[in-house]
Amino acid sequence: MSAGTKRHRASGEPPLPPLDLAVRVGRTPGDPYEDYIAMGQSLRQVVLSILPSDWTFDGRRILDLGCGAGRTLRHFLDLADTAELWGCDIHGDSIDWVERHLSPPVRCFRSNVDSPLPVADGHFDLVWAMSVFTHIADRWADWVIEMHRVLAPGGLLIASYLGPGVYEATLGEPYDESRVGMLIQESWRPLDDGGPSVFHSEWWLRRHWGPAFEILEVRGPPVRSDGSSEVGHSFLLARRRDPTPTVDGLERIESGEERETAALQTNVRMLRRELGGIRPSAAARARVRLRRALLRSAVGAPALRLRRWMRRARVR
Protein backbone atom coordinates (compact mmCIF):
# COMPACT_ATOMS: atom_id res chain seq x y z
CA MET A 1 0.00 0.00 0.00
CA SER A 2 1.45 3.39 -0.99
CA ALA A 3 2.04 6.23 1.47
CA GLY A 4 -0.78 8.21 -0.13
CA THR A 5 -3.16 5.28 0.09
CA LYS A 6 -2.34 4.71 3.78
CA ARG A 7 -2.63 8.41 4.59
CA HIS A 8 -6.19 8.56 3.30
CA ARG A 9 -7.45 5.21 4.55
CA ALA A 10 -7.24 6.67 8.05
CA SER A 11 -9.28 9.76 7.19
CA GLY A 12 -12.15 7.90 5.49
CA GLU A 13 -11.54 9.79 2.24
CA PRO A 14 -10.97 7.82 -0.95
CA PRO A 15 -7.36 6.64 -1.16
CA LEU A 16 -4.73 8.54 -3.07
CA PRO A 17 -2.87 6.82 -5.90
CA PRO A 18 0.86 6.06 -5.78
CA LEU A 19 3.01 9.13 -6.35
CA ASP A 20 3.96 8.28 -9.95
CA LEU A 21 0.28 8.11 -10.96
CA ALA A 22 -0.47 11.37 -9.12
CA VAL A 23 2.37 13.39 -10.63
CA ARG A 24 1.94 12.10 -14.18
CA VAL A 25 -1.27 14.18 -14.49
CA GLY A 26 0.52 17.37 -13.51
CA ARG A 27 3.70 18.31 -11.71
CA THR A 28 3.50 21.25 -9.34
CA PRO A 29 6.08 23.05 -7.22
CA GLY A 30 4.30 22.25 -3.93
CA ASP A 31 3.48 19.05 -2.03
CA PRO A 32 2.39 16.63 -4.78
CA TYR A 33 -0.53 15.12 -2.85
CA GLU A 34 -1.83 18.42 -1.48
CA ASP A 35 -1.69 19.87 -4.99
CA TYR A 36 -3.33 16.74 -6.42
CA ILE A 37 -6.25 17.13 -4.02
CA ALA A 38 -6.50 20.91 -4.47
CA MET A 39 -6.50 20.57 -8.26
CA GLY A 40 -9.19 17.88 -8.14
CA GLN A 41 -11.32 20.10 -5.90
CA SER A 42 -10.88 23.07 -8.22
CA LEU A 43 -11.91 20.95 -11.19
CA ARG A 44 -15.01 19.78 -9.33
CA GLN A 45 -15.84 23.44 -8.69
CA VAL A 46 -15.38 24.23 -12.38
CA VAL A 47 -17.77 21.42 -13.37
CA LEU A 48 -20.43 22.42 -10.84
CA SER A 49 -20.25 26.11 -11.62
CA ILE A 50 -20.16 25.89 -15.42
CA LEU A 51 -23.15 23.51 -15.75
CA PRO A 52 -26.48 25.23 -16.54
CA SER A 53 -28.26 26.15 -13.31
CA ASP A 54 -31.23 23.84 -14.09
CA TRP A 55 -29.02 20.81 -14.83
CA THR A 56 -29.14 18.03 -12.24
CA PHE A 57 -27.06 14.89 -11.76
CA ASP A 58 -30.13 12.74 -11.03
CA GLY A 59 -30.18 9.63 -13.19
CA ARG A 60 -27.40 10.92 -15.45
CA ARG A 61 -24.55 8.96 -16.95
CA ILE A 62 -21.28 10.86 -16.81
CA LEU A 63 -17.88 10.19 -18.35
CA ASP A 64 -14.55 11.63 -17.27
CA LEU A 65 -12.55 11.21 -20.52
CA GLY A 66 -8.85 10.84 -19.70
CA CYS A 67 -9.56 10.46 -15.98
CA GLY A 68 -6.01 9.40 -15.05
CA ALA A 69 -6.18 7.87 -11.57
CA GLY A 70 -9.37 9.78 -10.81
CA ARG A 71 -7.99 13.13 -9.66
CA THR A 72 -11.32 14.78 -10.49
CA LEU A 73 -13.66 11.78 -10.20
CA ARG A 74 -12.67 11.12 -6.58
CA HIS A 75 -14.37 14.42 -5.66
CA PHE A 76 -17.68 13.31 -7.19
CA LEU A 77 -18.22 10.09 -5.23
CA ASP A 78 -20.90 11.81 -3.13
CA LEU A 79 -23.04 11.95 -6.29
CA ALA A 80 -22.63 8.28 -7.12
CA ASP A 81 -26.00 7.38 -5.53
CA THR A 82 -27.86 9.46 -8.06
CA ALA A 83 -25.55 9.49 -11.10
CA GLU A 84 -23.53 6.82 -12.90
CA LEU A 85 -19.88 7.84 -12.84
CA TRP A 86 -17.57 6.54 -15.56
CA GLY A 87 -13.89 7.12 -16.24
CA CYS A 88 -11.60 6.05 -19.05
CA ASP A 89 -7.99 6.60 -19.93
CA ILE A 90 -5.38 5.28 -22.34
CA HIS A 91 -2.99 4.73 -19.40
CA GLY A 92 -3.34 1.15 -18.20
CA ASP A 93 -1.80 1.56 -14.72
CA SER A 94 -4.09 4.51 -13.94
CA ILE A 95 -7.21 2.62 -14.99
CA ASP A 96 -6.09 -0.49 -13.07
CA TRP A 97 -5.74 1.70 -9.99
CA VAL A 98 -9.18 3.30 -10.45
CA GLU A 99 -10.65 -0.17 -10.89
CA ARG A 100 -9.07 -1.43 -7.67
CA HIS A 101 -9.68 1.63 -5.48
CA LEU A 102 -12.60 3.72 -6.77
CA SER A 103 -14.76 1.03 -8.35
CA PRO A 104 -17.49 0.65 -7.34
CA PRO A 105 -19.01 3.16 -7.52
CA VAL A 106 -16.90 4.38 -10.46
CA ARG A 107 -17.08 2.30 -13.66
CA CYS A 108 -14.00 2.45 -15.79
CA PHE A 109 -12.37 1.13 -18.93
CA ARG A 110 -9.09 1.51 -20.72
CA SER A 111 -9.48 3.34 -24.02
CA ASN A 112 -7.27 3.69 -27.08
CA VAL A 113 -5.31 6.60 -28.46
CA ASP A 114 -7.63 6.37 -31.46
CA SER A 115 -11.39 6.58 -31.21
CA PRO A 116 -13.95 5.01 -30.89
CA LEU A 117 -14.70 4.39 -27.23
CA PRO A 118 -16.29 0.99 -26.51
CA VAL A 119 -19.73 2.42 -25.69
CA ALA A 120 -22.98 2.75 -27.61
CA ASP A 121 -24.09 5.94 -29.35
CA GLY A 122 -25.67 8.44 -26.99
CA HIS A 123 -24.48 6.58 -23.87
CA PHE A 124 -23.62 9.65 -21.77
CA ASP A 125 -25.46 12.78 -20.69
CA LEU A 126 -22.31 14.64 -19.71
CA VAL A 127 -18.65 14.18 -20.64
CA TRP A 128 -15.84 16.19 -19.18
CA ALA A 129 -12.32 16.14 -20.54
CA MET A 130 -9.86 17.90 -18.26
CA SER A 131 -6.46 18.47 -19.81
CA VAL A 132 -7.09 15.94 -22.58
CA PHE A 133 -7.76 17.97 -25.75
CA THR A 134 -4.72 19.93 -24.59
CA HIS A 135 -2.66 16.89 -25.68
CA ILE A 136 -4.56 15.63 -28.72
CA ALA A 137 -2.78 16.99 -31.76
CA ASP A 138 -3.34 14.79 -34.79
CA ARG A 139 -6.80 13.26 -34.60
CA TRP A 140 -8.54 16.08 -32.81
CA ALA A 141 -11.51 16.14 -35.23
CA ASP A 142 -12.09 12.38 -34.77
CA TRP A 143 -12.19 12.92 -31.02
CA VAL A 144 -14.61 15.88 -31.22
CA ILE A 145 -16.88 13.72 -33.39
CA GLU A 146 -16.50 10.85 -30.92
CA MET A 147 -17.64 13.13 -28.08
CA HIS A 148 -20.65 13.97 -30.24
CA ARG A 149 -21.35 10.26 -30.85
CA VAL A 150 -21.19 9.13 -27.21
CA LEU A 151 -23.38 12.00 -25.99
CA ALA A 152 -27.15 11.71 -26.00
CA PRO A 153 -29.07 14.38 -27.94
CA GLY A 154 -28.68 17.62 -26.01
CA GLY A 155 -25.79 16.10 -24.02
CA LEU A 156 -23.13 18.38 -22.57
CA LEU A 157 -19.37 18.48 -22.95
CA ILE A 158 -17.01 20.33 -20.64
CA ALA A 159 -13.45 20.57 -21.92
CA SER A 160 -10.45 22.39 -20.60
CA TYR A 161 -8.13 24.08 -23.05
CA LEU A 162 -4.85 25.94 -23.03
CA GLY A 163 -5.89 29.52 -23.76
CA PRO A 164 -4.77 33.00 -22.79
CA GLY A 165 -4.24 31.96 -19.15
CA VAL A 166 -1.16 29.89 -19.92
CA TYR A 167 -0.12 31.06 -23.38
CA GLU A 168 2.08 33.92 -22.29
CA ALA A 169 3.60 32.09 -19.31
CA THR A 170 4.42 29.03 -21.41
CA LEU A 171 5.36 30.53 -24.75
CA GLY A 172 6.90 33.77 -23.52
CA GLU A 173 4.99 36.17 -25.76
CA PRO A 174 1.76 38.13 -25.37
CA TYR A 175 -1.44 36.36 -26.36
CA ASP A 176 -3.15 37.81 -29.42
CA GLU A 177 -6.50 36.11 -29.99
CA SER A 178 -6.56 37.08 -33.66
CA ARG A 179 -3.22 35.36 -34.32
CA VAL A 180 -3.81 32.05 -32.50
CA GLY A 181 -5.87 29.09 -33.74
CA MET A 182 -4.82 25.59 -32.75
CA LEU A 183 -1.13 25.69 -31.89
CA ILE A 184 0.85 22.54 -31.24
CA GLN A 185 4.05 22.55 -29.26
CA GLU A 186 6.45 19.63 -28.74
CA SER A 187 4.59 17.52 -31.27
CA TRP A 188 7.28 14.86 -30.97
CA ARG A 189 6.63 14.22 -27.26
CA PRO A 190 5.10 10.75 -26.73
CA LEU A 191 1.73 10.52 -24.98
CA ASP A 192 3.23 8.40 -22.19
CA ASP A 193 5.48 11.38 -21.45
CA GLY A 194 2.60 13.87 -21.33
CA GLY A 195 2.28 14.28 -25.10
CA PRO A 196 2.33 17.50 -27.12
CA SER A 197 0.87 20.71 -25.69
CA VAL A 198 -2.04 22.02 -27.74
CA PHE A 199 -3.20 25.63 -27.35
CA HIS A 200 -6.54 26.90 -28.64
CA SER A 201 -8.20 30.27 -29.11
CA GLU A 202 -11.89 30.81 -28.52
CA TRP A 203 -12.77 31.86 -32.08
CA TRP A 204 -11.01 28.77 -33.44
CA LEU A 205 -12.90 26.45 -31.09
CA ARG A 206 -16.20 28.08 -32.01
CA ARG A 207 -15.43 27.72 -35.71
CA HIS A 208 -13.91 24.20 -35.74
CA TRP A 209 -15.87 22.47 -32.97
CA GLY A 210 -18.97 24.44 -33.97
CA PRO A 211 -20.38 21.89 -36.47
CA ALA A 212 -20.50 19.33 -33.62
CA PHE A 213 -21.21 21.51 -30.59
CA GLU A 214 -22.93 24.73 -29.70
CA ILE A 215 -20.51 26.46 -27.37
CA LEU A 216 -22.65 27.72 -24.51
CA GLU A 217 -19.96 29.21 -22.34
CA VAL A 218 -16.24 29.91 -22.28
CA ARG A 219 -14.42 30.59 -19.03
CA GLY A 220 -10.92 31.80 -18.23
CA PRO A 221 -8.89 30.08 -15.51
CA PRO A 222 -10.58 30.15 -12.07
CA VAL A 223 -9.00 32.75 -9.83
CA ARG A 224 -8.44 32.41 -6.06
CA SER A 225 -9.35 35.22 -3.66
CA ASP A 226 -5.68 36.35 -3.63
CA GLY A 227 -5.75 36.71 -7.44
CA SER A 228 -3.62 33.61 -8.12
CA SER A 229 -4.84 30.64 -10.15
CA GLU A 230 -4.57 26.95 -9.33
CA VAL A 231 -5.69 25.84 -12.76
CA GLY A 232 -4.15 27.67 -15.69
CA HIS A 233 -6.61 26.16 -18.15
CA SER A 234 -9.64 27.78 -19.70
CA PHE A 235 -12.90 25.83 -20.00
CA LEU A 236 -15.78 25.51 -22.38
CA LEU A 237 -19.27 24.18 -21.93
CA ALA A 238 -20.83 22.87 -25.14
CA ARG A 239 -24.08 21.20 -26.16
CA ARG A 240 -24.26 18.44 -28.77
CA ARG A 241 -25.71 19.75 -32.00
CA ASP A 242 -27.45 17.94 -34.83
CA PRO A 243 -26.83 16.69 -37.48
CA THR A 244 -23.80 14.41 -37.12
CA PRO A 245 -20.68 16.36 -38.15
CA THR A 246 -17.91 15.23 -40.49
CA VAL A 247 -14.15 15.50 -40.12
CA ASP A 248 -14.07 17.66 -43.26
CA GLY A 249 -16.68 19.98 -41.81
CA LEU A 250 -14.62 20.47 -38.67
CA GLU A 251 -11.24 20.83 -40.34
CA ARG A 252 -12.32 23.05 -43.25
CA ILE A 253 -10.69 26.47 -43.37
CA GLU A 254 -13.05 29.14 -44.67
CA SER A 255 -11.58 31.38 -47.33
CA GLY A 256 -11.55 35.00 -46.31
CA GLU A 257 -11.04 34.21 -42.61
CA GLU A 258 -7.86 36.17 -42.01
CA ARG A 259 -7.37 34.76 -38.52
CA GLU A 260 -6.76 31.32 -40.05
CA THR A 261 -3.84 32.67 -42.08
CA ALA A 262 -2.48 34.60 -39.11
CA ALA A 263 -2.79 31.49 -36.91
CA LEU A 264 -0.93 29.36 -39.45
CA GLN A 265 1.80 32.02 -39.59
CA THR A 266 2.08 31.82 -35.79
CA ASN A 267 2.34 28.02 -36.03
CA VAL A 268 5.17 28.25 -38.58
CA ARG A 269 7.03 30.84 -36.49
CA MET A 270 6.68 28.70 -33.35
CA LEU A 271 7.81 25.59 -35.22
CA ARG A 272 10.91 27.42 -36.46
CA ARG A 273 11.58 28.57 -32.92
CA GLU A 274 11.30 25.00 -31.66
CA LEU A 275 13.54 23.72 -34.43
CA GLY A 276 16.09 26.41 -33.59
CA GLY A 277 16.15 25.13 -30.05
CA ILE A 278 17.06 21.60 -31.04
CA ARG A 279 20.70 20.94 -30.26
CA PRO A 280 22.68 18.06 -31.76
CA SER A 281 22.49 15.02 -29.49
CA ALA A 282 25.35 14.16 -27.11
CA ALA A 283 26.27 11.22 -29.39
CA ALA A 284 26.47 13.47 -32.44
CA ARG A 285 28.62 15.97 -30.53
CA ALA A 286 30.94 13.14 -29.36
CA ARG A 287 31.35 11.94 -32.98
CA VAL A 288 32.37 15.44 -34.08
CA ARG A 289 34.90 15.72 -31.21
CA LEU A 290 36.38 12.29 -32.06
CA ARG A 291 36.74 13.20 -35.72
CA ARG A 292 38.49 16.46 -34.84
CA ALA A 293 40.89 14.62 -32.47
CA LEU A 294 41.61 12.02 -35.19
CA LEU A 295 42.31 14.73 -37.72
CA ARG A 296 44.88 16.26 -35.39
CA SER A 297 46.63 12.97 -34.51
CA ALA A 298 49.75 11.64 -36.26
CA VAL A 299 48.02 8.46 -37.53
CA GLY A 300 44.56 9.89 -38.02
CA ALA A 301 45.31 12.70 -40.43
CA PRO A 302 47.08 10.57 -43.09
CA ALA A 303 44.46 7.82 -42.69
CA LEU A 304 41.59 10.26 -43.30
CA ARG A 305 43.43 11.78 -46.27
CA LEU A 306 43.90 8.28 -47.70
CA ARG A 307 40.19 7.49 -47.21
CA ARG A 308 39.14 10.72 -48.93
CA TRP A 309 41.52 9.97 -51.83
CA MET A 310 40.11 6.43 -52.18
CA ARG A 311 36.52 7.75 -52.20
CA ARG A 312 37.36 10.25 -54.95
CA ALA A 313 39.10 7.55 -56.97
CA ARG A 314 35.98 5.32 -56.64
CA VAL A 315 33.71 8.13 -57.83
CA ARG A 316 35.81 8.57 -60.94
Ligand SMILES: C[S@@+](CC[C@H](N)C(=O)[O-])C[C@H]1O[C@@H](n2cnc3c(N)ncnc32)[C@H](O)[C@@H]1O
Ligand atom coordinates in the same frame (compact mmCIF):
# COMPACT_ATOMS: atom_id res chain seq x y z
C1 LIG B 1 -2.93 15.83 -17.89
S1 LIG B 1 -3.75 14.31 -17.61
C2 LIG B 1 -5.23 14.83 -16.82
C3 LIG B 1 -5.95 13.70 -16.10
C4 LIG B 1 -7.32 14.05 -15.55
N1 LIG B 1 -8.23 14.48 -16.58
C5 LIG B 1 -7.19 15.09 -14.49
O1 LIG B 1 -7.49 16.26 -14.74
O2 LIG B 1 -6.74 14.75 -13.42
C6 LIG B 1 -4.31 13.83 -19.22
C7 LIG B 1 -4.87 12.42 -19.24
O3 LIG B 1 -5.50 12.18 -20.47
C8 LIG B 1 -5.16 10.89 -20.91
N2 LIG B 1 -5.38 10.87 -22.35
C9 LIG B 1 -4.68 11.48 -23.33
N3 LIG B 1 -5.24 11.26 -24.52
C10 LIG B 1 -6.34 10.50 -24.30
C11 LIG B 1 -7.35 9.94 -25.13
N4 LIG B 1 -7.34 10.12 -26.45
N5 LIG B 1 -8.33 9.22 -24.55
C12 LIG B 1 -8.36 9.03 -23.22
N6 LIG B 1 -7.43 9.51 -22.38
C13 LIG B 1 -6.43 10.25 -22.92
C14 LIG B 1 -3.73 10.70 -20.44
O4 LIG B 1 -3.34 9.35 -20.36
C15 LIG B 1 -3.78 11.37 -19.08
O5 LIG B 1 -4.13 10.49 -18.05
